[in-house]
Amino acid sequence: MLAGGSMYDFQLILKHVLEHGVRWAPKQEIVYRDLVRYTYEDLYERVHRLASALEEIGVKKGTKVAVLDWDTHRYLECYFAVPMMGAILHNVNVRLSLEDILYTMKHxxxxxxxxxxxxxxxxxxxxxxxxxVKNYVILTDDEMPETDLTDLEYEEMLKKASKDYEFPDLDEKTTATLGYTTGTTGRPKGVYFNHRQLVLHTLAVALEFAAYEDYWVSFRSNDVYMPLTPMFHVHAWGIPYVATLLGVKQVYPGRYEPRRIAELVKKEGVTLSHCVPTILNMVLSALKEDERLDGWKVVIGGSKLPKGLALKAIEKGIKITSGYGMSETCPVLTIAKLKPELLSLSDEEKIEYYVKTGFPIPFVYLRVVKEDWKDVEPNERDMGEIVVRAPWLTPEYLKDPEKTKELWEGGWLHTGDIAVVDKHGYVNIVDRIKDVIKSGGEWISSLTLESLISTHPAVQEVAVVGIPDEKWGERPLAVIVVKKEFEGKVSEEEIKKHLMKFVEEGKITKWAVPDKIVFVNEIPKTSVGKINKRALKDMFSG
Structure with a gap:
């Protein structure tokens, strides 16, 4: 027994996430494409070497360290080494415009x-x-490129650095990461999170995926994980931290190439990924006619999961469900797992729940409220805005008190998402406040129309936007990319006839059927692969 002393003040810091994963599965693999393969023990040593190397070039507590990279093992090392030093990891969105990248790095x-x-x-x-900026470091799979910017190269730095760096016991409220929102209007806004928030988020997400009875899309220590949400986008939804805590095999694909993704899933035995609908659509389109990806589980977020896309994935052997969150929320708020009373539903009925926005994960308090702050009726018709409280929400927009006040009005974080609630408490987003179509006094959900149109066999991808109408204020317009084998064989009238079936079933009103349907080769996307509705409105509102 130790004599004297006082209780150890345990802090929730990322160091404990990494150390548990390494203790649990020291020989587990981490893979980067077909280029790198090492163990959790190697990861642990490289994280220490990276911290030593960064300290040598002046990184200390509070230093902002920016990373511009694809999804790699090196990015995973930065996820831990930088915040574990007490420095702040800035995940730079490399898909922003050059002007916005400059803005975020300066800001x-x-x-x-x-x-x-x-x-x-x-x-x-x-x-x-x-x-x-005082120092630049180059990350490369090949030789050091010629540049006047720097002579520092990541791998060479790690080789020379000490593996004996001692990570401090930080205060859990120390800022760990910084990112920027990816809206289609205005400048990106800075959001940040501390160690405590990231650890609590990691624990809650791990609990959500592993502990509940519905194992349709579970995440446990025997899974193989590959992110398909960019690591620069809200910590790849925080799942690399969960994966490391669980000690699972991790596979990093680098730049997203649909054919390579499919090959990695098969070669490395990947069982869990997460992405926006457009990425899944790209992978499905890259598959050969008789090719399947049995055993692959995919969580869709970032945009509404259209039922048609879900059914296409299931046909290829993929298990699929929805999740929801935002840059401001670290991000996970809901997952569409089934409550006990829903487990006996038929497979067809279960799909209706898996494509919903989902049910709040542990420690998330979520309300759907009207303008008077009254909660909507749980009847799947009454609409309101989603507002939330959770331990891992950003406290503010960095250096922007005015927007922060709007974000936290009434003591709840405002998401800007319009949703309905069902009798079981499942939330289903029907639109963004800025995208809901207000037509002749009625609100029309663009997301509902997209999901219904997506079930037509000819539809590869669809977006619905409201365009100005002199008489009704706005009317819905559907923009469709058809599958190659259907090019020139599907008409505007056929799509409208398809929607009329849902009118007869009472899923939408006749008024919601778009007046106009446009067929295009490509739908514009934002920097993180979401449909860019602002660009579509600009294109078709003339």
């Missing part, structure tokens, strides 16, 4: 930048305007 006041060689030309264009 964050980044001091050290780790940049994949593919993004070197981009950084070289803006380097003279990045006043706060």
């Amino acid at each position: 964050a006041e980044d001091e050290v930048v780790l940049v994949n060689r593919e993004f070197l030309p981009l950084i070289e264009k803006i380097k003279d305007k990045l006043d706060t």
